[in-house]
Amino acid sequence: MTLLSVSDLTIEAGPPGDRLRLVDGVSLSVKAGETVALVGESGSGKSLTALSILGLLGEGLTPTAGRILFDGRDLATLAPEELRRLRGADLAMIFQEPVSSLNPLVTVGDQVAESLIVHGRASGAEARERAVEMLKRVGIPEPARRARQLPTELSGGMCQRVMIAAALISRPRLLIADEPTTALDVTIQAQILDLLAELGAEAGTAILLITHDMGVVAETADRVCVMYGGRVVEEAAAVPLFAAPRHPYTGMLLRTIPRLDQPPKRALYSIAGNVPSPRDWPEGCRFRTRCTRADAACTALPPLDAAGEGDRRAACFHPLEGPQ
Amino acid sequence: MSAAAPARRSFRAADLLSWWPAWLLFALVLCALFAPWLAPMDPDRQNLLARLKAPGFEARGAVYHLGSDELGRDVLSRLIYGARISLSVAVLSVLLSGVVGVTVGMAAGYLRGWTETVLMRLVDIFLSIPAILLAIITVAVLGPGFVNVILVLALTRWPRYARVAYGQTLAIAERPFVRLSRAMGASPARVIAVHILPNIVGPLLVVATLEFGLMVLFEAGLSFLGLGVQPPTASWGSMLSTGRNYLATAWWIATFPGLALFLLVLSANMIGDRLSDRIGKG
Numbered sequence: 343m344t345l346l347s348v349s350d351l352t353i354e355a356g357p358p359g360d361r362l363r364l365v366d367g368v369s370l371s372v373k374a375g376e377t378v379a380l381v382g383e384s385g386s387g388k389s390l391t392a393l394s395i396l397g398l399l400g401e402g403l404t405p406t407a408g409r410i411l412f413d414g415r416d417l418a419t420l421a422p423e424e425l426r427r428l429r430g431a432d433l434a435m436i437f438q439e440p441v442s443s444l445n446p447l448v449t450v451g452d453q454v455a456e457s458l459i460v461h462g463r464a465s466g467a468e469a470r471e472r473a474v475e476m477l478k479r480v481g482i483p484e485p486a487r488r489a490r491q492l493p494t495e496l497s498g499g500m501c502q503r504v505m506i507a508a509a510l511i512s513r514p515r516l517l518i519a520d521e522p523t524t525a526l527d528v529t530i531q532a533q534i535l536d537l538l539a540e541l542g543a544e545a546g547t548a549i550l551l552i553t554h555d556m557g558v559v560a561e562t563a564d565r566v567c568v569m570y571g572g573r574v575v576e577e578a579a580a581v582p583l584f585a586a587p588r589h590p591y592t593g594m595l596l597r598t599i600p601r602l603d604q605p606p607k608r609a610l611y612s613i614a615g616n617v618p619s620p621r622d623w624p625e626g627c628r629f630r631t632r633c634t635r636a637d638a639a640c641t642a643l644p645p646l647d648a649a650g651e652g653d654r655r656a657a658c659f660h661p662l663e664g665p666q
Numbered sequence: 667m668s669a670a671a672p673a674r675r676s677f678r679a680a681d682l683l684s685w686w687p688a689w690l691l692f693a694l695v696l697c698a699l700f701a702p703w704l705a706p707m708d709p710d711r712q713n714l715l716a717r718l719k720a721p722g723f724e725a726r727g728a729v730y731h732l733g734s735d736e737l738g739r740d741v742l743s744r745l746i747y748g749a750r751i752s753l754s755v756a757v758l759s760v761l762l763s764g765v766v767g768v769t770v771g772m773a774a775g776y777l778r779g780w781t782e783t784v785l786m787r788l789v790d791i792f793l794s795i796p797a798i799l800l801a802i803i804t805v806a807v808l809g810p811g812f813v814n815v816i817l818v819l820a821l822t823r824w825p826r827y828a829r830v831a832y833g834q835t836l837a838i839a840e841r842p843f844v845r846l847s848r849a850m851g852a853s854p855a856r857v858i859a860v861h862i863l864p865n866i867v868g869p870l871l872v873v874a875t876l877e878f879g880l881m882v883l884f885e886a887g888l889s890f891l892g893l894g895v896q897p898p899t900a901s902w903g904s905m906l907s908t909g910r911n912y913l914a915t916a917w918w919i920a921t922f923p924g925l926a927l928f929l930l931v932l933s934a935n936m937i938g939d940r941l942s943d944r945i946g947k948g
């Protein structure tokens with residue numbers, strides 16, 4: 343059953359007349375209980391896509407086209423009050439910067455309990471108790487004491503756990519996790535990912551996991567959406583995608599994963615060039631300026647199903663064939 | 667440890683001394699609260715035989731420590747009772763204008779859009795009218811009196827709080843934790859009250875303290891013009907006003923309330939400055 347479906351989402355910045363298109367026709371879907379990874383380099387529009395699902399785009403950003411269905415309901419048609427009832431209850435999000443995402447003047451326990459209190463699911467004392475329980479579940483030692491502390495007294499890794507606890511306490515049906523492990527060192531990264539997977543499975547929560555780390559994707563995702571320059575360029579189940587990427591950009595991303603079975607020279611591979619900023623996107627295929635397979639045909643914009651077969655799709659006129 | 671002790675003690679004493687504005691304010695508050703016990707005489711009792719007597723004058727066993735006024739009332743007692751008017755008008759008008767201004771400013775800064783446009787234009791308009799002029803005109807229309815003075819002062823001064831609350835709210839609303847609380851489903855009212863307000867209390871407190879001093883002066887000004895609290899109730903402003911006529915013959919009537927006003931406003935401003943140094947901007 344499809345829980346979330348985003349179709350043709352377009353997000354623009356700036357005043358009418360001088361609009362800059364940052365997200366351009368993005369479609370993706372998440373089924374109940376599954377983990378979908380949204381990957382791409384910095385600036386490809388992952389966070390904007392996520393924020394627009396919750397209706398939390400910042401000042402100056404507007405979704406100018408597209409439809410977002412959550413559980414069959416068009417989020418754009420909901421009254422602000424109805425949308426608020428979804429947020430934090432059925433639809434939760436973990437933000438990119440754990441430390442600054444916590445209010446410095448509110449205790450950790452109260453922030454974990456926030457969604458229970460906001461939605462009237464528990465009274466003060468009970469909510470606080472459940473917050474302590476949740477802090478324990480995410481592996482925070484001495485949860486009762488920590489719950490009474492302010493976020494400034496916690497490390498970055500702990501703040502990340504607190505965010506996870508706050509997002510999962512209401513057992514949401516969909517969790518959007520924006521780079522939940524980027525700020526952490528590798529061991530804690532693995533712990534957090536395991537924790538997300540475990541808690542998610544326990545509550546039947548579907549996860550939209552945003553990351554630019556293909557290693558993280560390989561460990562956690564059922565399906566993968568690859569974004570480049572504000573567009574989805576490839577979408578496939580994780581196993582076939584890793585076995586045989588079709589879009590040259592996906593191929594490049596996969597080569598960034600450190601591999602134990604390869605000499606370290608390969609592990610150091612990084613992508614040549616940078617994502618051009620939205621003002622400098624080329625005509626046609628946006629990856630054209632960095633693609634080794636580019637030719638005259640690529641000055642036209644490849645549709646997402648230009649190279650599709652079965653339930654995988656890729657936006658490329660000259661897709662890769664076979665394992666890379 | 668024992669060698670360091672005296673140094674630390676003297677540092678503490680100096681510290682306490684340097685907080686004299688706070689002590690003075692505290693003392694005035696005590697005066698106002700316990701006026702009936704502290705005042706040697708009934709502030710409104712006239713004694714035509716003891717008119718315009720110099721400080722220290724004694725009549726029928728009663729000592730006029732700070733002299734008497736043109737109706738033979740004890741200046742010290744009137745001064746003590748006058749503190750009640752000054753402080754309560756200042757406190758209540760600061761509270762009222764603060765609540766109104768902060769609500770308006772935070773609503774404008776958080777909700778943005780047309781709410782922001784309408785509210786902040788209103789603030790601009792109010793701020794473009796000289797405050798004391800606006801106060802005088804409105805009190806002249808509404809009529810003088812304790813409650814009206816407070817209402818008028820609040821009406822005149824809320825834009826100041828609105829400005830500060832607006833700017834601070836804009837800054838805090840950008841912070842990621844505000845987005846998180848919205849993602850948790852918090853209503854605008856909750857975001858404003860629980861997540862933004864505590865983060866902007868500091869600068870608001872600075873404004874409130876500075877405004878407090880100003881409110882004392884405004885009240886005195888209105889009373890001086892006869893637009894404030896009405897006679898015979900003692901108010902420093904009205905004491906100044908009548909004392910003005912007797913400066914040559916009975917300097918004490920105007921001098922002591924003037925001094926009291928000066929010290930009260932000075933200490934409020936010094937506390938405000940001190941707070942703003944600690945907190946950052948005001």
Ligand SMILES: Nc1ncnc2c1ncn2[C@@H]1O[C@H](COP(=O)(O)OP(=O)(O)OP(=O)(O)O)[C@@H](O)[C@H]1O
Nearest residue numbers: 355364383384385386387388389390391402403620
């Ligand atoms: N308010 C804004 N106004 C203009 N441009 C913006 C605004 N917010 C984001 N952008 C631009 O939109 C693009 C996509 O931003 P987004 O945050 O979605 O990227 P991302 O894929 O999440 O990257 P990262 O991995 O760095 O988080 C970036 O080029 C960014 O500079």
Ligand code: SF4
Nearest residue numbers: 627630633640658659
């Ligand atoms: S469409 Fe052309 S430029 Fe774009 S990825 Fe495919 S080959 Fe490269």
Ligand SMILES: [Mg+2]
Nearest residue numbers: 388389438520
């Ligand atoms: Mg991002």
